[in-house]
Amino acid sequence: MTEPRTLPPEALDAWAAALREQFDLAPDDLPVSLILDLARDVAIGVARPAAPFSAFAAGLVAGRAGGSPADTAAAVAAISALASQWKQEA
Secondary structure (H helix, E strand, O other): OOOOOOOOHHHHHHHHHHHHHHHOOOHHHOOHHHHHHHHHHHHHHOOOOHHHHHHHHHHHHHHHHOOOHHHHHHHHHHHHHHHHHOOOOO
């Protein structure tokens, strides 16, 4: 099994730039800080494994709403709010 890789911030910036170039995305189309904040909120409020799944859900919801940066921000806000209120049954 391979060790998980930890990326320094500048490597994440390079990865985001590569994704933007590969898929012809504008900087506002790929809001790194917004998505990292979402992952943090979900990891804390729900569970760590829920973070990537929730980021995917945010993208799906935003895309279905029209796909604008505002649609992305709204989807992220809704999911973050849900995570902050999440109470898992014991």
